[in-house]
Amino acid sequence: xxxxxxxxxxxxxxxxxxxxxxxxxxxxxxxxxxxxxxxxxxxxxxxxxxxxxxxxxxxxxxxxxxxxxxxxxxxxxxxxxxxxxxxxxxxxxxxxxxxxxxxxxxxxxxxxxxxxxxxxxxxxxxxxxxxxxxxx
Amino acid sequence: xxxxxxxxxxxxxxxxxxxxxxxxxxxxxxxxxxxxxxxxxxxxxxxxxxxxxxxxxxxxxxxxxxxxxxxxxxxxxxxxxxxxxxxxxxxxxxxxxxxxxxxxxxxxxxxxxxxxxxxx
Numbered sequence: 001x002x003x004x005x006x007x008x009x010x011x012x013x014x015x016x017x018x019x020x021x022x023x024x025x026x027x028x029x030x031x032x033x034x035x036x037x038x039x040x041x042x043x044x045x046x047x048x049x050x051x052x053x054x055x056x057x058x059x060x061x062x063x064x065x066x067x068x069x070x071x072x073x074x075x076x077x078x079x080x081x082x083x084x085x086x087x088x089x090x091x092x093x094x095x096x097x098x099x100x101x102x103x104x105x106x107x108x109x110x111x112x113x114x115x116x117x118x119x120x121x122x123x124x125x126x127x128x129x130x131x132x133x134x135x136x
Numbered sequence: 137x138x139x140x141x142x143x144x145x146x147x148x149x150x151x152x153x154x155x156x157x158x159x160x161x162x163x164x165x166x167x168x169x170x171x172x173x174x175x176x177x178x179x180x181x182x183x184x185x186x187x188x189x190x191x192x193x194x195x196x197x198x199x200x201x202x203x204x205x206x207x208x209x210x211x212x213x214x215x216x217x218x219x220x221x222x223x224x225x226x227x228x229x230x231x232x233x234x235x236x237x238x239x240x241x242x243x244x245x246x247x248x249x250x251x252x253x254x255x256x
Contacts, residue, residue: 031213034205048199057202064198068191072156072181077165080157081228081236084221085243091250104209113253120246127239 012078012129018070019083020090026063027090028097033057035102078129085124091117138212141204146220148197152190153224157232159186212254222248 033056037047051057074083092114098104159181166177181187204213225244229236 027213030202031205034202037206048202051202068194072160072187073166075157075160076163079228079234080153080232081225081234081240081244083157084153084224084228085240085247088221088247091254098209102209109253113250116246116250116253118250120243120250122243123239123246124243127237 008077008130012074015070015074016083016086019067019074019087020093022063022067022070023087024090024093024097026060026067027094028060028101029056029063030060031098031102033060082124082127082129085121086129088117089121138204138208141200141207144200145197145204146223148193148200150220150224150227152193152197153220154227154231155186155190155193157228159184159190161232162186221251 033054034051036054036056037051052061071083071087074087095106095110095114099106163181163184168174201213222244225236225240228234
């Protein structure tokens with residue numbers, strides 16, 4: 001493996017981790033913040049503006065921006081068909097965050113689904129991240 | 137209501153990801169992570185039409201996601217919106233012309249099965 005390939009692999013792992021963590025923490029923060037508003041019975045923009053003023057929702061949005069920038073960076077060298085499944089490993093962490101911190105129920109079916117998603121991620125992670133024609 | 141929001145999120149996310157991938161594919165690999173270079177890159181990206189359209193689609197997805205979180209658990213909301221992953225893999229192959237080998241198809245299929253189980 002040459003130096004460029006090793007650097008690319010390291011970069012890919014780092015940004016994949018950043019995409020996953022910012023997504024999981026962002027979703028968790030949004031969910032926590034949205035619990036304080038209850039059910040939205042309207043599509044009025046005022047309700048959404050009030051929601052984004054909540055500190056947890058605001059933190060979730062900040063993390064979403066981190067997610068966007070790291071996702072775009074990863075896509076600058078990696079295929080979309082690689083990035084999407086690999087970053088879906090965040091579902092496992094999201095489920096765990098929901099279970100541990102929000103005390104949400106996770107059925108056996110949901111756990112089985114999470115295991116299948118993890119297996120799918122493991123398969124895709126075995127492929128090269130970059131598109132054909134890119135240096136390897 | 138829940139599934140309507142899931143459909144809106146899936147469609148908007150698919151459009152957003154495809155536009156973002158197309159824009160970054162045109163840009164090429166980001167290698168310089170010094171603050172000045174990142175600032176110039178950010179300045180260039182915010183003027184990129186594909187990125188702007190991608191962010192608009194993402195905003196639609198985001199607000200639909202907020203509405204979904206108000207009526208569903210996080211452990212339902214996040215996985216249920218993953219249906220877009222399979223559609224996006226198909227579109228990545230035919231629109232972005234990405235080389236999708238059997239490992240990626242198998243991986244995407246397993247993710248799809250996982251999503252089906254999660255929504256039971």
